[in-house]
Structure formats: structure tokens, C-alpha cells
Amino acid sequence: MDIFLQQLVNGLTLGAFYGLIALGYTMVYGIIGMINFAHGDIYMIGAFISLIGFLLFGVVGVESVPIAIMMVLAISMFFTACYGWAVERIAYRPLRGSPRLAPLISAIGMSILLQNYVQITQGARVKPLQPMVEGSYRITLGPEAHLNISLLQGIIMVLTVGLMLAFSFLIKRTSLGRAQRATQQDMTMAGLLGVNVNRTISITFVMGAALAAVAGMMATLYYGVIDFYIGFIAGIKAFTAAVLGGIGSLPGAMLGGLLIGMIESFWPLFFSMEYRDVAVFGVLVLVLIFRPTGLLGRPEIEKV
Amino acid sequence: MGNAAARARPPLVAALRDAAVAAGVTAVLAVPFLGFRLEDSAQGLSLGYRFMWVVYAALAVFAGRLLLSLAAHRVAPALVASFHRRTAGVHLPARFGNKVGWAMVGIAALLPWLPFADRSLMSVATLVLIYIMLGWGLNIVVGLAGLLDLGYVAFYAIGAYSFALLSLHFGLSFWICLPLAGILAAFMGLLLGFPVLRLRGDYLAIVTLGFGEIIRVILVNWQEVTNGPNGISNIPRPTLFGLHFEGPFKTPAPEGTGFADFLGIAFSPMQPIIFLYYVIFLLVLLTTLFAQRIRRLPTGRAWEALREDEIACRSLGINPVTVKLSAFAIGAFFAGLAGCFFATRQGTISPESFSFIESATILALVVLGGMGSQIGIVLAAVLLIGLPESQWLRDLAEYRMLVFGGVMVLIMLWRPQGLLSHRSPTVALEDGAGKPAP
Numbered sequence: 151m152d153i154f155l156q157q158l159v160n161g162l163t164l165g166a167f168y169g170l171i172a173l174g175y176t177m178v179y180g181i182i183g184m185i186n187f188a189h190g191d192i193y194m195i196g197a198f199i200s201l202i203g204f205l206l207f208g209v210v211g212v213e214s215v216p217i218a219i220m221m222v223l224a225i226s227m228f229f230t231a232c233y234g235w236a237v238e239r240i241a242y243r244p245l246r247g248s249p250r251l252a253p254l255i256s257a258i259g260m261s262i263l264l265q266n267y268v269q270i271t272q273g274a275r276v277k278p279l280q281p282m283v284e285g286s287y288r289i290t291l292g293p294e295a296h297l298n299i300s301l302l303q304g305i306i307m308v309l310t311v312g313l314m315l316a317f318s319f320l321i322k323r324t325s326l327g328r329a330q331r332a333t334q335q336d337m338t339m340a341g342l343l344g345v346n347v348n349r350t351i352s353i354t355f356v357m358g359a360a361l362a363a364v365a366g367m368m369a370t371l372y373y374g375v376i377d378f379y380i381g382f383i384a385g386i387k388a389f390t391a392a393v394l395g396g397i398g399s400l401p402g403a404m405l406g407g408l409l410i411g412m413i414e415s416f417w418p419l420f421f422s423m424e425y426r427d428v429a430v431f432g433v434l435v436l437v438l439i440f441r442p443t444g445l446l447g448r449p450e451i452e453k454v
Numbered sequence: 455m456g457n458a459a460a461r462a463r464p465p466l467v468a469a470l471r472d473a474a475v476a477a478g479v480t481a482v483l484a485v486p487f488l489g490f491r492l493e494d495s496a497q498g499l500s501l502g503y504r505f506m507w508v509v510y511a512a513l514a515v516f517a518g519r520l521l522l523s524l525a526a527h528r529v530a531p532a533l534v535a536s537f538h539r540r541t542a543g544v545h546l547p548a549r550f551g552n553k554v555g556w557a558m559v560g561i562a563a564l565l566p567w568l569p570f571a572d573r574s575l576m577s578v579a580t581l582v583l584i585y586i587m588l589g590w591g592l593n594i595v596v597g598l599a600g601l602l603d604l605g606y607v608a609f610y611a612i613g614a615y616s617f618a619l620l621s622l623h624f625g626l627s628f629w630i631c632l633p634l635a636g637i638l639a640a641f642m643g644l645l646l647g648f649p650v651l652r653l654r655g656d657y658l659a660i661v662t663l664g665f666g667e668i669i670r671v672i673l674v675n676w677q678e679v680t681n682g683p684n685g686i687s688n689i690p691r692p693t694l695f696g697l698h699f700e701g702p703f704k705t706p707a708p709e710g711t712g713f714a715d716f717l718g719i720a721f722s723p724m725q726p727i728i729f730l731y732y733v734i735f736l737l738v739l740l741t742t743l744f745a746q747r748i749r750r751l752p753t754g755r756a757w758e759a760l761r762e763d764e765i766a767c768r769s770l771g772i773n774p775v776t777v778k779l780s781a782f783a784i785g786a787f788f789a790g791l792a793g794c795f796f797a798t799r800q801g802t803i804s805p806e807s808f809s810f811i812e813s814a815t816i817l818a819l820v821v822l823g824g825m826g827s828q829i830g831i832v833l834a835a836v837l838l839i840g841l842p843e844s845q846w847l848r849d850l851a852e853y854r855m856l857v858f859g860g861v862m863v864l865i866m867l868w869r870p871q872g873l874l875s876h877r878s879p880t881v882a883l884e885d886g887a888g889k890p891a892p
Binding site for chain 1: 482486487490493494498500501650653656659661667668671818852856858859860866867870
């Protein structure tokens with residue numbers, strides 16, 4: 151029982167990562183109908199900028215950990231958002247309206263480019279960061295049964311829930327969100343009615359990248375090691391989460407992220423740890439075959 | 455940027471402004487990665503600084519952008535116009551592509567006998583041929599049938615491992631394993647294709663990518679069969695009608711069984727290399743002949759029709775599932791053959807050789823060459839695989855993948871259809887002048 155609860159907490163933490171990255175996939179897919187293949191690498195960029203930020207604050211001598219985290223978060227979100235914007239501007243916008251495969255190939259090229267850019271500029275070796283947030287809460291469930299929730303896990307969950315709420319508000323209640331939803335439904339019509347479509351799409355990429363930066367910072371703190379390749383697997387898993395929840399749906403992305411996190415954390419209890427990634431990809435295949443619209447997605451009707 | 459703004463201002467001012475903006479963005483982007491460097495040291499990570507790089511990057515982008523927009527304004531239209539003037543009325547001979555193709559076949563067949571053909575050139579040429587074969591195999595799936603497959607390397611891996619395991623455990627020879635490897639790979643193609651082919655283009659891409667990763671994870675972790683990350687070594691070399699080219703450790707084959715012995719000539723280390731080259735050369739020929747013929751058969755025409763419009767095909771009574779499955783299986787078959795050859799050439803295989811980046815490389819060959827164009831793939835393979843391997847570009851190996859990704863993006867921006875592409879359907883209505891109707 152206590153192992154079960156412990157894995158539940160770990161799964162929720164993992165799910166928070168995937169959910170945050172999946173939001174970026176799902177928003178971009180919703181608005182322009184393409185898989186932003188480079189999004190996983192944007193997350194990796196966010197993780198590297200956070201690591202650099204933490205080291206920088208260590209050099210400058212910022213003692214307070216909460217202040218350092220908040221400032222690194224802001225810096226990482228800013229620079230990563232710039233990268234997200236630039237990727238869209240350079241590699242996707244000129245291809246709007248070209249054959250469906252062209253932006254996808256361009257995105258794969260961008261992903262390879264970003265990975266190698268980071269590898270060349272920062273070195274290929276794994277980068278460690280010593281733990282910054284320590285301490286954990288121990289909840290006694292009964293004799294011999296405890297549940298450990300580390301402070302960091304608490305921070306991650308609170309931060310994720312807060313961001314989710316802020317985002318729902320942004321999409322549902324502001325004029326920017328209205329423009330996004332309009333563009334999502336019909337780009338041409340939205341343009342005719344005075345929505346600046348290009349700007350709206352850019353902002354979508356910027357928001358997705360900022361969320362990925364948050365996930366990247368949390369990953370840096372939580373795992374303590376990053377390298378230039380982390381974006382690939384995390385990206386595929388987050389994409390799986392987005393598809394599982396129903397691509398295009400924001401609550402779906404979060405739900406899918408949580409489910410993937412759960413699958414990952416419960417899998418080793420029953421099966422071999424090595425095949426954990428296979429389980430996630432298997433879920434992706436199964437979902438696409440039996441429920442291509444995902445759990446919360448709407449069916450898409452193909453018209454001639 | 456805004457066309458109206460560019461027209462209102464004199465071009466130079468607009469170009470300067472544009473270049474300044476681009477340089478500013480570059481500077482911001484460059485700060486975290488070029489400005490700082492994470493350095494490993496005894497006490498853990500430390501930060502290095504190199505802010506001049508940020509300045510250099512910004513200046514380079516400023517100059518590049520300025521030149522580009524000025525050139526785009528003044529030079530490019532003039533060039534394009536003159537190009538159109540000169541080429542108006544010039545038509546390539548009808549079978550021009552065929553002639554180029556035969557010339558290439560001739561050069562490839564004679565390559566080992568040319569005076570400058572040394573060991574390293576032959577090894578690069580063999581590698582290029584492997585990629586051409588993979589490219590043509592994937593071209594059947596992506597170029598002809600229009601199914602984006604990001605896990606093609608899985609079938610390559612299956613071919614390689616089938617040969618390695620069959621020869622290791624059952625002592626089967628290369629020539630028996632070659633078709634078996636192809637068939638096994640094709641079978642896996644069917645197995646994967648059957649459930650997923652109902653998916654739309656980009657979903658299919660992601661699922662095939664997942665499949666490729668699953669195969670790799672299995673190869674790494676199924677220790678008892680695949681020997682895990684260490685891979686399988688001591689894979690035998692092919693023989694020519696029972697004649698061996700070399701014994702173990704690259705020495706002459708044992709007395710009485712060797713090719714050199716049989717012909718009564720002296721053994722030279724070039725012989726096995728040239729033999730392997732001709733084996734892959736024949737395999738490549740087989741692939742291209744097959745691809746050429748099948749395009750004119752009902753199956754191939756159904757592939758191309760399906761690529762252009764799936765709904766129209768369904769209305770005309772083509773069953774998309776069987777058509778797609780055949781493309782998938784045949785593409786996988788050729789990957790299996792290539793994998794089998796790869797295993798015998800390397801002598802050692804490990805899961806490392808079958809990562810996603812290989813799939814992306816092969817896909818890049820197909821896409822950059824111009825989907826559906828066979829000669830385009832050859833050009834792309836020589837450029838992207840052959841050139842970086844050659845001696846004078848070896849020093850730049852570190853930047854190879856960086857350039858590779860950049861080239862992928864640039865070519866997509868410049869020619870979303872690929873380098874050599876007119877994507878002409880194999881059959882088309884002809885108008886009176888004998889040219890295909892638009």
C-alpha cells in the first residue's frame with residue numbers, strides 16, 4: 151500500500167513534467183495542425199538555460215534558494231520563449247500552406263540543429279547540478295508505512311497546478327485567448343475579422359516554449375543531471391501524452407501527462423524497468439488505433 | 455517582413471533595419487549558449503564566459519541578412535529573369551534522366567578499376583551505396599506511397615540482426631540469409647503496418663518513430679538474444695560460389711578455399727573490399743530496377759494515386775489498406791537486404807548503429823533529393839554521406855549533424871518539394887503537343 155502511494159506521488163510529479171511539455175504540443179497542433187517536432191528540444195534548451203542560470207546565481211552569490219528559483223524561472227522562460235519564437239519564425243512560418251510533410255521535415259531538421267547546437271556549444275557530457283532544494287515531508291500511514299513527499303515534489307506540483315489555472319484563465323477569458331481559439335477554428339476567417347493571425351501563432355509558440363522552460367527547470371532540479379539529448383525521449387513521451395488526452399485539448403494534455411507519468415512510475419512495480427519506454431510507445435500505438443481522437447478530443451471530419 | 459513597409463521605404467534603409475532586427479534577435483538567442491559555457495572541473499560544473507562570440511554571431515547575422523535582402527532585391531530578380539530567358543524554349547531530351555542514370559551506373563561499375571580508387575575511397579563508395587539503397591527503399595514508402603515513415607531504420611536493424619543471428623546459430627551463409635533477412639523485415643513491416651496504416655500522415659510518422667525506438671530498446675535490453683549494447687561480432691563475410699575472400703583477421707583465406715587461390719593470383723587486401731562493393735552495387739541495381747518497373751505496374755500506380763488523393767482513390771475502388779501495406783512491406787524488404795549487407799560488411803553490429811538519427815538521415819536523403827526522384831537521392835547521398843566522409847572534410851565532422859539539420863531546414867524553405875523534383879505522375883493525360891497536360 152505504501153509503495154503504491156509512493157509511486158502515485160512520483161507518478162504525479164513525472165506527470166507534471168509531461169503535462170507541461172504536452173501543452174506546447176497540443177496548442178501548436180490545435181492552432182496550425184502540425185507536430186512541432188522541435189518542441190522536445192525547446193524543453194532541453196530550457197533545462198540548459200536554467201542550469202546556466204543557477205550556476206550564474208551561485209557565482210553572483212544569491213544565497214536565498216527561493217529567490218534564485220524564481221529568478222532562474224523568469225530568465226529561462228524569457229530566453230526559451232525567444233527560441234520558440236525564432237524556431238517558428240525561421241522554420242515554420244515560411245512553410246505555411248505548403249505540402250503537409252514540408253513543415254514536419256523542417257521541424258525534424260530544426261530538432262537536429264538545436265540538439266547539435268547545444269552539444270557543440272556546451273559539450274556532449276552529462277551536466278550535473280548538486281541538489282538545491284532539500285527536505286521532505288514524511289506522512290505516517292500506519293505502523294511501518296510511510297509516505298515521503300519531498301519539498302521539491304511539492305513545489306513542482308503546486309507550480310504546475312498554478313500554471314494550469316493561469317493558462318485556462320488566459321485561454322478562456324482574455325482577448326488573446328479568444329484570438330487563439332478563433333484562429334484555431336478558422337485561420338482565414340479569423341484573419342478577415344481582424345485577428346492578427348501571424349502574431350497569434352507566434353504567441354502560441356512563445357507560450358508553449360515558456361511552459362517547456364518551466365518543465366526544463368523542474369527537470370534540472372529534480373533529476374540533477376541533464377544532457378543535450380533529453381529532449382528527444384521527453385518530447386516523444388509528452389507527445390504521447392498529448393495524443394492520449396486528445397490532441398488540441400488543453401485539459402486533455404494535462405490528463406494525458408498524468409496518465410503517462412502514472413504508467414511510467416507503476417510499470418517497474420510489475421514489469422522490468424528496461425522496457426518502460428516500450429510501454430509508453432505501446433500506449434501511443436494503442437490509443438491511436440482504438441481512439442485516435444484521444445480521451446478528451448473531438449473527432450475530426452475529413453472533407454474533400 | 456511587411457511587404458508594404460519594404461515598398462514604402464528605400465530598399466537600403468529597409469534592409470538595414472531588417473538586418474539590425476535580425477542581429478538583435480541573434481544576440482539575445484546567443485547569450486545563453488554562446489555567451490556562457492558549462493565547464494566540467496574537479497569541483498563539478500563551473501561557468502566560462504565568451505561574450506565576444508555573441509558579438510561575432512550578431513555581426514555575422516547582420517552582414518548575412520543585409521546581403522541577402524539586398525541581393526533578393528536587386529540581383530535575384532535579374533538572375534531569375536535571365537535564367538528564364540535563356541531556358542525558355544530549351545527542353546531536356548525526353549529520356550535525359552535515363553541517360554544520366556545509365557552514366558551513373560557505368561561510373562559506379564568501373565569505379566574500382568579507376569586509378570585513384572584506393573581503400574578509403576572504396577569504403578566510402580560502399581557506404582554511399584548502402585545509403586542509396588536505403589534511400590530508394592524508403593522512397594517507395596515516402597516518395598511513391600506518401601507514407602511518412604520515421605522508423606525505417608528498424609527494418610534495417612531487423613535485416614542486420616536476422617543475418618547475424620541466423621549465421622551465428624544455424625551457420626547459414628550470406629546468400630541464403632539475404633532473402634530471409636529481406637522477408638523477415640517485410641514481415642515486420644506488415645505486422646507494424648496492419649494496425650497503424652489507418653492513421654493520417656503525421657500520426658503515422660510518430661507511431662513509426664515509436665516503433666523504431668521500441669526495436670532499439672529491445673535490441674539493447676534483450677541480452678540473451680542480442681547480446682545487448684555490446685552487439686554481435688564475428689559475423690561471416692559473403693563468399694562467391696563457395697570461394698572465400700579472406701580468412702578471419704583479414705588474412706588470405708585458408709588453403710584451397712580462397713578466391714585468389716582458385717584463380718591462381720596473389721591475395722591482395724583490396725580483393726574483399728572490391729567484392730563487397732560489387733555485392734552492394736548489384737543490390738542497388740536490383741532495387742532501382744524493381745522500383746522503376748513497379749511504378750509502371752498497377753501496384754505502383756495505386757501508390758502514387760493514393761499519395762495524391764486518398765479519398766478519390768477510395769471512391770474509385772482502390773483498397774487503401776492493401777496498397778499501403780504493400781508499399782510498407784516492400785520498402786521494409788529492401789531495408790532488410792541493406793541491413794543484411796551492412797552486417798556482413800561491418801562484421802560487428804550493435805544497437806548504436808540503428809538510432810533515430812539514422813532514420814532521419816535516410817529520410818533526409820529522400821526528401822532533399824526530391825521525393826520520388828531516384829537520381830535526386832543519389833545526389834543527396836553523395837553530398838550528405840560521401841562528402842563528409844572524405845578526407846578533407848573529416849575535420850569538420852563535429853559540425854556535420856549541425857549542418858545537416860540546417861540544410862534540411864534551408865532546403866525545405868527554398869524548395870519544399872526537394873532538390874530535383876517535378877513529381878510527374880508516371881501516367882498522365884497528354885495534350886496535342888505530346889507534353890503532359892498541366
